[in-house]
Amino acid sequence: MKKKLINNPEEVVEEMVEGIVMAAPDKLEKIEDYNIVIRKGSPNEKVALVSGGGSGHEPTHAGFVGKGMLDGAIAGDVFTSPTPDAVFEAIKAVDGGKGVLLVIKNYTGDVMNFEMAAEMAEAEGIEVDQVVVNDDVAVEDSLYTTGRRGVAGTIFVHKIAGAKAEAGAELADVKKVAEKVIANVRTKGMALYPCRVPAADESTFTLEEDEIELGIGIHGEPGTERTELMKADEIVDELLGSVIDDIPYEEGDDVALMINGMGGTPLMELFLANRRANQVLEEKGINIYKTFVGEYMTSLEMAGVSITLLKLDEELKELLDAPTEINIMK
Amino acid sequence: MTEKSKEIINKVADVIIENKKYLTELDSAIGDGDHGINMSKGFNKVKEKLEAKDYESNKELIKTVAMTLISTVGGASGPLYGTAFLNISKIIPDADFDLDSLIEIGESAVAGIQKRGKAEQGEKTMLDTIIPAVNSLKESKENGDNIEEALKQCKAKAEEGMKATIDMQATKGRASYLGKRSIGHQDPGATSSYLIIKTVVDELY
Numbered sequence: 001m002k003k004k005l006i007n008n009p010e011e012v013v014e015e016m017v018e019g020i021v022m023a024a025p026d027k028l029e030k031i032e033d034y035n036i037v038i039r040k041g042s043p044n045e046k047v048a049l050v051s052g053g054g055s056g057h058e059p060t061h062a063g064f065v066g067k068g069m070l071d072g073a074i075a076g077d078v079f080t081s082p083t084p085d086a087v088f089e090a091i092k093a094v095d096g097g098k099g100v101l102l103v104i105k106n107y108t109g110d111v112m113n114f115e116m117a118a119e120m121a122e123a124e125g126i127e128v129d130q131v132v133v134n135d136d137v138a139v140e141d142s143l144y145t146t147g148r149r150g151v152a153g154t155i156f157v158h159k160i161a162g163a164k165a166e167a168g169a170e171l172a173d174v175k176k177v178a179e180k181v182i183a184n185v186r187t188k189g190m191a192l193y194p195c196r197v198p199a200a201d202e203s204t205f206t207l208e209e210d211e212i213e214l215g216i217g218i219h220g221e222p223g224t225e226r227t228e229l230m231k232a233d234e235i236v237d238e239l240l241g242s243v244i245d246d247i248p249y250e251e252g253d254d255v256a257l258m259i260n261g262m263g264g265t266p267l268m269e270l271f272l273a274n275r276r277a278n279q280v281l282e283e284k285g286i287n288i289y290k291t292f293v294g295e296y297m298t299s300l301e302m303a304g305v306s307i308t309l310l311k312l313d314e315e316l317k318e319l320l321d322a323p324t325e326i327n328i329m330k
Numbered sequence: 331m332t333e334k335s336k337e338i339i340n341k342v343a344d345v346i347i348e349n350k351k352y353l354t355e356l357d358s359a360i361g362d363g364d365h366g367i368n369m370s371k372g373f374n375k376v377k378e379k380l381e382a383k384d385y386e387s388n389k390e391l392i393k394t395v396a397m398t399l400i401s402t403v404g405g406a407s408g409p410l411y412g413t414a415f416l417n418i419s420k421i422i423p424d425a426d427f428d429l430d431s432l433i434e435i436g437e438s439a440v441a442g443i444q445k446r447g448k449a450e451q452g453e454k455t456m457l458d459t460i461i462p463a464v465n466s467l468k469e470s471k472e473n474g475d476n477i478e479e480a481l482k483q484c485k486a487k488a489e490e491g492m493k494a495t496i497d498m499q500a501t502k503g504r505a506s507y508l509g510k511r512s513i514g515h516q517d518p519g520a521t522s523s524y525l526i527i528k529t530v531v532d533e534l535y
Contacts, residue, residue: 076404077404079362080362080364080368080404080405081404081405081406082404083400083401083402083403083404083408084400084401084408084409084412085400085401086401107504108406108447108502108503108504109404109405109406109408109409112406112409112410112446112447113404113408113409115409115446116400116409116412116413116446139507145501145506145507145509146502146503146504146506146507149507200363204362217507219362221504221507222507222508222511
């Protein structure tokens with residue numbers, strides 16, 4: 001059993017949320033009795049952006065609450081969707097009268113709980129709309145599954161829709177640009193070592209010492225294949241290859257590149273991955289407009305990496321560059 | 331009549347709580363291993379809420395069950411069972427249940443679950459237990475069965491439906507990511523639905 005820096009498994013999420021707010025007390029606040037982080041001084045007179053999901057993916061989502069990105073984030077139990085009443089509380093707290101856009105990652109529980117919350121909010125006269133992010137190319141056969149999962153590409157939705165809302169756009173236009181991001185963002189991840197949920201005695205899955213899993217989900221759900229450990233460059237070729245093949249690219253296209261650590265990967269290794277990704281994209285004639293290397297969408301202490309590409313047009317570039325308080329998205 | 335309903339719900343809660351480990355084991359095989367934990371968390375809270383006050387109508391009682399499950403269970407089961415009970419609360423009578431009212435209760439539960447989960451029969455979900463159970467009640471009505479016979483049949487069909495999920499491939503929910511690897515395991519949601527139906531039937535007659 002892996003050791004953990006915790007007090008009590010039942011209180012991990014609440015204590016974490018308190019700690020997040022204490023790290024930026026001038027900018028963030030917690031809603032009493034709920035594990036919800038909102039921008040201090042909410043609501044603001046603009047379209048509000050709300051996201052959330054199970055905990056264990058930090059800095060997602062609470063770490064992206066701030067000017068230029070999210071207005072509120074609901075933290076569910078580890079790897080478990082928050083309940084509709086919690087999502088509803090967040091919506092009420094940030095609605096400034098111009099409507100609320102929910103950014104949902106495509107998991108059955110998340111979609112249902114957020115939809116119920118939206119119905120509750122609508123019943124109270126709050127205008128709510130939603131987008132569902134499904135950037136994980138590892139789930140191919142969406143006809144026989146719940147569809148592709150929402151993973152690290154979600155951060156680009158937060159950033160770009162957040163910038164649009166901050167600029168004063170109407171709810172319909174914020175939704176439209178969020179959907180444009182979703183249509184153009186793709187991710188694939190892999191794991192070297194699994195993670196353990198604080199309340200569980202065992203890891204969520206097991207990997208042999210010489211084994212890795214390609215296409216892994218951020219809760220340790222099965223990927224596309226288990227294979228022998230490969231060199232960093234080969235792993236990047238595999239992941240990036242699937243990501244590039246999934247939407248048509250032409251020479252000279254601009255992209256944002258995200259090399260995302262799963263929680264237990266040294267930055268040193270992430271920079272190795274970034275180096276190879278740059279080589280591959282250059283060979284293909286795809287132009288990297290902006291690079292993000294670090295931890296954005298983690299899976300507790302899972303070791304591994306995911307690679308995300310967002311194909312950019314002029315509008316997306318401008319919104320990606322728009323100012324934000326969130327340091328790792330500047 | 332609310333006293334009897336309260337008794338039935340309490341019994342359902344006990345059965346779910348007793349089966350916490352079993353449901354979690356089933357979920358560990360094809361899901362994320364928390365179905366028993368989340369469901370017993372929800373039904374423990376339901377027991378607390380029922381204990382705390384008297385309810386004037388079945389509608390009020392069942393609505394409390396629904397809202398409690400929605401706000402405590404989490405995951406997909408909370409909204410699914412919560413919506414089912416919420417739908418039932420809108421139509422449940424205070425009089426003794428006859429076959430017609432039981433059919434209406436069953437149909438409104440199915441409608442709630444389908445609205446939320448967008449699943450059909452055969453996708454390895456709780457609907458594979460509940461739909462055959464409701465269909466059985468309808469058949470009994472057509473055949474002119476008495477209520478005792480109808481409930482006996484209903485329980486048998488629910489069990490059959492639950493067991494049929496073993497051979498199914500999941501196409502909804504987290505188990506669907508396993509593809510063919512989901513075959514050979516009984517669905518945890520279909521199992522908790524069977525436990526609920528079985529308990530209600532046993533308590534009614």
